[in-house]
Amino acid sequence: MLTYDVVVVGAGNAGMSAACKLAMSGQKTLLIEQHNLPGGCATSFRRGRFEFETSLHELCDYGPASDPGDVRLLLKDYGINVKFLEVPDTFRVISTARSGREIDAAMPVGQKAFIDKMEEYVPGSRASMEDFFTLGDECNAATIYINQSNGSPDSEYMKKHFPNFLRTAAHTTNKVLDALKMPRDAQDILNTYWSYLGVDTERLTFMHYAAMVHKYVTRSAYIPELTSHGLSLAFIDRFQQLGGEVWFNTKVEKVLFENGAVSGVSTTQGDVAAKHVILNCNPHTAYATMLPKEVIPEREIRLANARTHSARAFVLYLGLNKTAEQLGLTDYSIFMPPTMDTAKAYQALSSLETNDYIISLCYNIVNPKASPEGTCMLSFTTFYSDEVWKDISPENYVNTKNQIASRMIDKFERKTGVKLRDYIEEAEVATPWTFARYINTPQGTMYGYETNEWDSMMARLMSLNTDYPIPGLKFAGAHGPRGDGYSSTYICGELIARLTLKDMAEEAK
Ligand SMILES: Cc1cc2nc3c(=O)[nH]c(=O)nc-3n(C[C@H](O)[C@H](O)[C@H](O)COP(=O)(O)OP(=O)(O)OC[C@H]3O[C@@H](n4cnc5c(N)ncnc54)[C@H](O)[C@@H]3O)c2cc1C
Structure with missing residues (x-):
C-alpha cells in the first residue's frame, strides 16, 4: 500500500x-x-x-x-x-438604519479617511470611531499572539499586553459599540460587513468582527x-x-x-x-x-450537534455586453440589506420569501481586464441562514432560482438606478445545492459553523488543545x-x- x-x-x-x-x-x-x-x-x-x-x-x-x-x-x-490588486474602497451600503433614516454611504479605506467620512454621515461619531480602531489594533495583536501560542496563551502576558481585549473579547459587537458610545447610525454603517461572518452583530463577538473590519479598513481588501x-x-x-x-x-x-x-x-x-x-x-x-x-468521542458528537451550520450562499453571476462605465457602475461592492438592524436582517435570511439581502460586486472596477473589452461582470450574492432549499422540489428548482435571480436584478436596478436587463449576455446561478455538490458540505454551507457567542473564534482558539481528541x-x-x-x-x-x-x-x- x-x-x-x-x-x-x-x-x-x-x-x-x-x-x-x-x-x-x-x-x-x-x-x-x-x-x-x-x-x-x-x-x-x-x-x-x-x-x-x-x-x-x-x-x-x-x-x-x-x-x-x-x-x-x-x-x-x-x-x-x-x-494581487487593491480594492480602492471598503463598501457602499444602501439601506434603512435602526433609527429609520435612509442611508446611502460609500466608505473609503484608511482609518483616517474612514473616520472622517463617518463623521460627515454621522456627526459626533469621531471619538467612538477612534476608540474602535484603537481597540481593533489590540484585538488583532491578541489574536496573532493566541494563534502563535497553539491555544495555550500565557494569562499574565495577556493581562499585561491585551487588557482591553480581555475586557471586551467575550461581549457581542453591539454591546461593545454601545459601550464605546458610538451613535447608532454609525454602528449601523460600521456593521455592514456582518454577513461576511454569517452572524448578526447581536450575537457575533466584538473581537471577531473588529479584527476583520479593522483589517479591511486599515490594509484594504485585495483580489488576485x-x-x-x-x-x-x-x-x-x-x-x-x-x-x-x-x-x-x-x-x-x-x-x-x-x-x-x-x-x-x-x-x-x-x-x-x-x-x-x-x-x-x-x-x-x-x-x-x-x-x-x-x-x-461522545463529546465530539455533542459539540457538532450543538453547533449551527452557517450561511449557505446563493449567487447570480452576470456577463454584460457593456462596460461598467457605459452602464454607470462606479462601486466595486454595494451592500443592500433589507434593514441595517442586523438581527432582523439575519432573521429575514431564513426563508425564500423574506430574504431580500444582496451584495453586488463589479469586478471590472478593480480589474478592468476581468472580462473581454466592451463588457463587464457583476455578481449578486445573498445567504440563507436555514435549510431553506430542502423544500424545493426538482421540478420547481430552476423556476425558483430564476425568480430569485430576477428579484435581485429588480432590487439592484431600483436601488442604484443602473439598468442591466437589456445588456445581459451570460447569466448563471449557484444555489446552496450547487455549493453542496462542489464542496461537499452539509446544506452547502461555505462558512462552516456559526461563530456565535458560545462558539466564537476566541472560544475555539482557546480549546485547540482539547478539540482534536x-x-x-x-x-x-x-x-x-x-x-x-x-x-x-x-x-x-x-x-x-x-x-x-x-x-x-x-x-x-
Ligand atoms: C459566494 C461566496 C462568496 C464568498 N466571498 C468571500 C469573500 O469575499 N472573502 C472571503 O474571505 N471569503 C469568502 N467566502 C468564503 C470562503 O470562500 C470560504 O470560507 C473558504 O473558501 C472555505 O475554505 P475551506 O478550507 O473550508 O474549504 P472548502 O472551500 O469548503 O473546500 C473543501 C474542499 O474539500 C473537498 N472535499 C470535501 N470532501 C472531500 C472528500 N471526501 N474527498 C476529497 N475531497 C473532498 C471539496 O471538494 C473542496 O474542494 C465566500 C464563499 C462563497 C461561497
Whole structure:
C-alpha cells in the first residue's frame, strides 16, 4: 500500500495551506481532492466569453508590501507569488438604519479617511470611531499572539499586553459599540460587513468582527488578478515543487483506523496508509459518513450537534455586453440589506420569501481586464441562514432560482438606478445545492459553523488543545478555529499543520 506521513483530504483553502506547510517541513504529504480542480470555493468557471470568480469578493489581511498582512506573509513564507490588486474602497451600503433614516454611504479605506467620512454621515461619531480602531489594533495583536501560542496563551502576558481585549473579547459587537458610545447610525454603517461572518452583530463577538473590519479598513481588501482559481493553482504548483503529491478526481470515502488511531484513508482510487490525516471537510460529513462510530468521542458528537451550520450562499453571476462605465457602475461592492438592524436582517435570511439581502460586486472596477473589452461582470450574492432549499422540489428548482435571480436584478436596478436587463449576455446561478455538490458540505454551507457567542473564534482558539481528541485526526477549514473566509482558512490550514507537526515530533521522542 502507498504510505505517506500525512494525507490531507480536500484541496480547499485550508487543505492547500496545510499541505504546503507540511511539505515545506519535509513531510511526505498527499493531498486528495474529489473535484478535478483545486480550491473548493476558491475557483472560477467559464460561461461563453466570461470567466467568473466563484466566491471571492474581498481578501482580508493581504495588505500592501509596506504593511503586509498575515496572508501576504504566509504566501511569502510558502514561496507563492501571485499578482494581487487593491480594492480602492471598503463598501457602499444602501439601506434603512435602526433609527429609520435612509442611508446611502460609500466608505473609503484608511482609518483616517474612514473616520472622517463617518463623521460627515454621522456627526459626533469621531471619538467612538477612534476608540474602535484603537481597540481593533489590540484585538488583532491578541489574536496573532493566541494563534502563535497553539491555544495555550500565557494569562499574565495577556493581562499585561491585551487588557482591553480581555475586557471586551467575550461581549457581542453591539454591546461593545454601545459601550464605546458610538451613535447608532454609525454602528449601523460600521456593521455592514456582518454577513461576511454569517452572524448578526447581536450575537457575533466584538473581537471577531473588529479584527476583520479593522483589517479591511486599515490594509484594504485585495483580489488576485487571475481570480481565486489562479491563486489556488499557484498553491498546487508550489506544493508539488515542494515534493507534495496531489490526486484529483479522487474522493476519500473512509478514514481508516487501527487500535483507535488513524492508519490511513480509503479512496475511490484505493487505500493509502498514513498515521496522520487532516480533513478539510465538515465534521458533520466526516462523522456521518467517513469515520467508524466507535472512534468518535461522545463529546465530539455533542459539540457538532450543538453547533449551527452557517450561511449557505446563493449567487447570480452576470456577463454584460457593456462596460461598467457605459452602464454607470462606479462601486466595486454595494451592500443592500433589507434593514441595517442586523438581527432582523439575519432573521429575514431564513426563508425564500423574506430574504431580500444582496451584495453586488463589479469586478471590472478593480480589474478592468476581468472580462473581454466592451463588457463587464457583476455578481449578486445573498445567504440563507436555514435549510431553506430542502423544500424545493426538482421540478420547481430552476423556476425558483430564476425568480430569485430576477428579484435581485429588480432590487439592484431600483436601488442604484443602473439598468442591466437589456445588456445581459451570460447569466448563471449557484444555489446552496450547487455549493453542496462542489464542496461537499452539509446544506452547502461555505462558512462552516456559526461563530456565535458560545462558539466564537476566541472560544475555539482557546480549546485547540482539547478539540482534536482522535489520535492522528485533525480538521481544517471554515468550520475550524478561525471561522470562515479566505484569510481565516489559509491561516487555519497553517495552524493545523503546525499542531500535526507538534504531534509528530512528540511521537518521534
Ligand atoms: C459566494 C461566496 C462568496 C464568498 N466571498 C468571500 C469573500 O469575499 N472573502 C472571503 O474571505 N471569503 C469568502 N467566502 C468564503 C470562503 O470562500 C470560504 O470560507 C473558504 O473558501 C472555505 O475554505 P475551506 O478550507 O473550508 O474549504 P472548502 O472551500 O469548503 O473546500 C473543501 C474542499 O474539500 C473537498 N472535499 C470535501 N470532501 C472531500 C472528500 N471526501 N474527498 C476529497 N475531497 C473532498 C471539496 O471538494 C473542496 O474542494 C465566500 C464563499 C462563497 C461561497
